[in-house]
Amino acid sequence: MTTFREDTIAAIATPIGEGGISVVRLSGSKAIEIADRAFRGRNSLASVATHTAHFGRFVNSHGDLVDDVVSTVFKQPHSYTGEDVVEVSCHGGMYLTKIILAELLDHGARMAEPGEFTKRAFLNGRIDLSQAEAVADLIKARTEAAQITSIQQLEGRLSSEIRILRERLINLVSLIELELDFVEEGLEFVTRSRITDEISVVEDRINSMIDSYGVGKIYREGVKVVLCGRPNVGKSSIFNMLLNSNRAIVTNIPGTTRDTIEESININGVIFTLNDTAGIRESDDTIENEGVLRTKAEIETADILLFIIDLSEGYTKTDSSIIENLAGVRERKLMIIENKCDLINGSYNEMISSGLRTREAIIVSAKTGFGLETLREKLSSLSANGSGLSDKSVIVTNIRHVNSLRDAHMNLEKAKLSLQGGCTGEFVALDLRATCNSLGEIIGEVTSDDILTNIFSKFCIGK
Amino acid sequence: MTTFREDTIAAIATPIGEGGISVVRLSGSKAIEIADRAFRGRNSLASVATHTAHFGRFVNSHGDLVDDVVSTVFKQPHSYTGEDVVEVSCHGGMYLTKIILAELLDHGARMAEPGEFTKRAFLNGRIDLSQAEAVADLIKARTEAAQITSIQQLEGRLSSEIRILRERLINLVSLIELELDFVEEGLEFVTRSRITDEISVVEDRINSMIDSYGVGKIYREGVKVVLCGRPNVGKSSIFNMLLNSNRAIVTNIPGTTRDTIEESININGVIFTLNDTAGIRESDDTIENEGVLRTKAEIETADILLFIIDLSEGYTKTDSSIIENLAGVRERKLMIIENKCDLINGSYNEMISSGLRTREAIIVSAKTGFGLETLREKLSSLSANGSGLSDKSVIVTNIRHVNSLRDAHMNLEKAKLSLQGGCTGEFVALDLRATCNSLGEIIGEVTSDDILTNIFSKFCIGK
Numbered sequence: 001m002t003t004f005r006e007d008t009i010a011a012i013a014t015p016i017g018e019g020g021i022s023v024v025r026l027s028g029s030k031a032i033e034i035a036d037r038a039f040r041g042r043n044s045l046a047s048v049a050t051h052t053a054h055f056g057r058f059v060n061s062h063g064d065l066v067d068d069v070v071s072t073v074f075k076q077p078h079s080y081t082g083e084d085v086v087e088v089s090c091h092g093g094m095y096l097t098k099i100i101l102a103e104l105l106d107h108g109a110r111m112a113e114p115g116e117f118t119k120r121a122f123l124n125g126r127i128d129l130s131q132a133e134a135v136a137d138l139i140k141a142r143t144e145a146a147q148i149t150s151i152q153q154l155e156g157r158l159s160s161e162i163r164i165l166r167e168r169l170i171n172l173v174s175l176i177e178l179e180l181d182f183v184e185e186g187l188e189f190v191t192r193s194r195i196t197d198e199i200s201v202v203e204d205r206i207n208s209m210i211d212s213y214g215v216g217k218i219y220r221e222g223v224k225v226v227l228c229g230r231p232n233v234g235k236s237s238i239f240n241m242l243l244n245s246n247r248a249i250v251t252n253i254p255g256t257t258r259d260t261i262e263e264s265i266n267i268n269g270v271i272f273t274l275n276d277t278a279g280i281r282e283s284d285d286t287i288e289n290e291g292v293l294r295t296k297a298e299i300e301t302a303d304i305l306l307f308i309i310d311l312s313e314g315y316t317k318t319d320s321s322i323i324e325n326l327a328g329v330r331e332r333k334l335m336i337i338e339n340k341c342d343l344i345n346g347s348y349n350e351m352i353s354s355g356l357r358t359r360e361a362i363i364v365s366a367k368t369g370f371g372l373e374t375l376r377e378k379l380s381s382l383s384a385n386g387s388g389l390s391d392k393s394v395i396v397t398n399i400r401h402v403n404s405l406r407d408a409h410m411n412l413e414k415a416k417l418s419l420q421g422g423c424t425g426e427f428v429a430l431d432l433r434a435t436c437n438s439l440g441e442i443i444g445e446v447t448s449d450d451i452l453t454n455i456f457s458k459f460c461i462g463k
Numbered sequence: 464m465t466t467f468r469e470d471t472i473a474a475i476a477t478p479i480g481e482g483g484i485s486v487v488r489l490s491g492s493k494a495i496e497i498a499d500r501a502f503r504g505r506n507s508l509a510s511v512a513t514h515t516a517h518f519g520r521f522v523n524s525h526g527d528l529v530d531d532v533v534s535t536v537f538k539q540p541h542s543y544t545g546e547d548v549v550e551v552s553c554h555g556g557m558y559l560t561k562i563i564l565a566e567l568l569d570h571g572a573r574m575a576e577p578g579e580f581t582k583r584a585f586l587n588g589r590i591d592l593s594q595a596e597a598v599a600d601l602i603k604a605r606t607e608a609a610q611i612t613s614i615q616q617l618e619g620r621l622s623s624e625i626r627i628l629r630e631r632l633i634n635l636v637s638l639i640e641l642e643l644d645f646v647e648e649g650l651e652f653v654t655r656s657r658i659t660d661e662i663s664v665v666e667d668r669i670n671s672m673i674d675s676y677g678v679g680k681i682y683r684e685g686v687k688v689v690l691c692g693r694p695n696v697g698k699s700s701i702f703n704m705l706l707n708s709n710r711a712i713v714t715n716i717p718g719t720t721r722d723t724i725e726e727s728i729n730i731n732g733v734i735f736t737l738n739d740t741a742g743i744r745e746s747d748d749t750i751e752n753e754g755v756l757r758t759k760a761e762i763e764t765a766d767i768l769l770f771i772i773d774l775s776e777g778y779t780k781t782d783s784s785i786i787e788n789l790a791g792v793r794e795r796k797l798m799i800i801e802n803k804c805d806l807i808n809g810s811y812n813e814m815i816s817s818g819l820r821t822r823e824a825i826i827v828s829a830k831t832g833f834g835l836e837t838l839r840e841k842l843s844s845l846s847a848n849g850s851g852l853s854d855k856s857v858i859v860t861n862i863r864h865v866n867s868l869r870d871a872h873m874n875l876e877k878a879k880l881s882l883q884g885g886c887t888g889e890f891v892a893l894d895l896r897a898t899c900n901s902l903g904e905i906i907g908e909v910t911s912d913d914i915l916t917n918i919f920s921k922f923c924i925g926k
Contacts, residue, residue, distance in 0.1 A: 015480030015555055018602050020926035022477065023484050051516045053535050065614055072516050072535060092478055093602040095610055139481050139556040147559055151528055463483035
């Protein structure tokens, strides 16, 4: 491990913006000493008990008052990071908070890297790696489902399942390896059928965790919905209808939307990120062409694609050619929305028979609101490819975890093949050890600096 | 006073957004009891000492874990509000923080109104009214000058100056009124010349505070700069040049900027809010015409107006007619910027002689950056109508304070007239009492519910 934990780090721990309170956090062996250089309270922070809060003046290096603050001291090891921590709680202005941070840096603290407080908590054994990752997920949670899966992970639900499976495998490996020591005596410490049974049990539980990822990903990241289609078919109107607001500028001029606009809605506890896009057409307008390029980029990364048709014009050649050009769309979840149903009177059957209608379309009118509920229900059902949150099961929400689980699964399969192929215990043990390592990566028992850097760099600063 | 302080209030005290920590704050007689309904720590918060922090689990009404939190208890009267206060510090996610607030509201807290914590601090005598206002200013401060004037006000510098002046006047009034009791004996407790002298001294100090407001307002609110002119003269390019970024989309297509774009820069410690606007012209484009209407609204409220001319086209008729139409511009600070100087070669003198050049224009090239420093210096000098921050003088930054000071000044003038007109002491005393009341409004010794409501409604929630 590197020596980075020898210094004391500081960062603004609260969100960036204006509020009643902001907190600047220090962690490290000199946290209290550094805070004392700027803090003027009744007592020095060095002399106070752990877990106590102290009102005082925060002064700059000229001794001028910067703000009235409350400093709270947490002495090691009973702090978030396991080190000495001081939290300086000041009036929540951005400028002010930055000045306070700057003074603490001047007094010898180093600016914390993203996630460095949590990284120290992990390195000091306060939490394991999957719990550290849960902290970041908890902060980003935007729905009850995301909050519950994150707090369960932070509580250690995933970790404890992983630990149980690792322990079973390690016990099994120990017996197999013990047998190897006594191979000449021909002693059998564990029957081949017991090994197979154990592997099956572990495999089932790994599979069920891998399966939970479909739901888990949606809970954690939400569903990306992209609205696309020709200009002026009413994409922005449908966008606004779903949002129940006037977020996008709507006019009857084709090509009004230039930038891609993104907003989120919550349908039955799942976050749908809606992307309104510029209409697809050939245009001489430089700005608009830039918009169409952005539209194509959005389509590439969509989970669900809403393709909007203007019913009053029917399915045009341009509509067909756009659909043809959307390579790969069939792999995604394409929904066709027939808009402006308020403009047609009785002639709808005719429209259907003339169109390219190969799938069920949803008929709406962004103007009257007709079809909104059907659209919301369809979105919800398209995204819900799991049975929701059960009270007991572990839900895997993190791509890193599911990748490690898949590695574990692959190594288990190898172990099974080795067994079936009549290989010696040595090979089976090797595969099972590899499985243990894959599982160990999830909770950070087996890890590398690269993995850590990658995980914690995605955190916000101050966490 | 109303009975509103009988209940316990709660709000998110940290800025809205994602961060490492968010704080939900409770204040009132039941703060500790309410927090204890959701907090599961080693001890109940009711049993702990004031100014101590406690790690624990925050659970919902079903007993499910919501988050791991740290609760800090401040018992009355030694808290921000002077009441029992609990600060629940949780992981800084928006959804999570809202859930924690919602649980506390369910347990009997009431959602705090904007500024209600600080209002309680004022009503409980922890701070005076001008100090309460300083809290809001401190949070909004974006420059060192704003931070220093706010913290000086929070420290009580303005309050103490006001108190000194009030005390002098009250002493004077007491003597005059005492004299009235002994009017038949013909006793004189204070000579007319002493009264005149005292009034002069107070008047001078009130005047100097009123004078400081010009600087104070700039420190507190910054300077609003609006860039305007014909389409395609380079407004957005100059905007970007001042910002040193590509914030506004720049093309060579006239009418690219539709929405008004606003960004801030700091020149010599003063915040300039730059507003890039849509070019002014007659247009058939619905969207663009809406933009021009917004431009006109921005111009109305500008402190400094930058009128951009395209040097390569010279001063056109449209330029002249725009300037003529900008009614009231002459009252503001109009700067003419001659852009695109890179496009003209030697023919500049000619351009000048043919133009409407009635004032000094600043010649720039947004393309090459020529003239940027001159422009920044000119902006800085136009805004600096004071001598900067002196160490000792009180700077008034608040329109409410300066209005009360003006009232005080007016009443002092009346007192002087009464004296000069040979009125009896009764009249002089009346005017001086009115002066005291005006000064008392600043620190809240004389106030009304309306004034309080008005002041605190401008605070953020949670402060």
